[in-house]
Amino acid sequence: MHCNNNVITIKMPVKKEYSQVLRLTASGACNQAGFDLDVIEDIRVVVSEVLNCLLEAGSAQFEVSFTIENEKV
Secondary structure, eight states: OEEETTEEEEEEEOOGGGHHHHHHHHHHHHHHTTOOHHHHHHHHHHHHHHHHHHHHHTOOEEEEEEEOBTTBO
């Protein structure tokens, strides 16, 4: 994981056991931007679904970046 100013970038293997790391990072970025708990939970669900799609596609690794700016991610 790499953090530069207000950008968090994660490059990791597509493995189910790492899904919690990605969900926590997404929810932390959204919390920092001031999102309410219902929206944060929705985003955690979407992140899980994306990871499941990558698992089904047989992807080996991926990279995702979260930019936090002006109450947006």
